[in-house]
Amino acid sequence: SKKSLNIFAVASGHLYERLMSIMITSVMKQTQSHVTFWLIDNFMSPKFKNVFLPILSAKLGFEYRLISYKWPYWLNKETVKQRTIWGYKILFLDVLFPMDLERVIFVDADQIVRTDLQQLYDMNINGAPYAYVPFCNDRPEIEGFRFWNHGYWKDHLRGKPYHISALYLVDLTVFRKLLAGDKLRAQYQQLSVDKNSLSNLDQDLPNNMQHLVPIFSLPPEWLWCETWCSSKTFKNAKTIDLCNNPMTKEKKLDVARRLLPEWTQYDNYIHSVLNKAPVKDEL
């Protein structure tokens, strides 16, 4: 029988819905498993939800569930939408999914997958509640932006790596058993009082909590992004994130077209499936 693969994602805005369609297509092209995408309902446009997703799911053969969770009244609120989305990535992992779901992989909308994610889904992560990839350390030009190698973060991490939050596997059974959701929310409640804290909320929080909620560090090939990783390791990448480059500020669509031949193919494919004329640049 077929294996099951469960993917968790979020998208808000036209660009990210387009990127997410491509991410979904890339996942489906690489796996034989039965795939369910768990998508956060709160931020998707009606057109994407009611028109595009049903067509894509029928065409590519995946299932999807729209999930939502009301931000608890007692938990500090975020005022910027981007930060609210980051909150949903990390703060409610114990309550977003049905209790019988044992594992889920979060994938950033702006990612391209080049391998069967089932390999990651089934990985032994030594009893940790989740697994992330440490930031690459092999692109010297960007050294000045590696804030985790200095000051507060260097002291706090005590030799543990600082991980990127674009892709992570959650063992929901272990996560719930450790009460990791409560621990993360409690720490968020403390740190979010200071507006200068948690500037990359979804990434800073799990990295900050590593001593209490351990992270299994995944091999580097699981996540490549040009900003932090060298060109030498590009060909081995299992997933690629179109992450922001603070030095060049190059647009995601430009990075995608420059770096990933399959990106344009997937984009055209989706346009044809949705019966839309291919558009050079919708934004």
Ligand code: UDP
């Ligand atoms: N996101 C979104 N809409 C936005 C910004 C972010 O849906 O306007 C979601 C999306 O899933 C995205 C994730 O938040 O993949 C992280 O943001 P992004 O990938 O832009 O961060 P970067 O990789 O540039 O650091």
Ligand code: CA
């Ligand atoms: Ca990203």
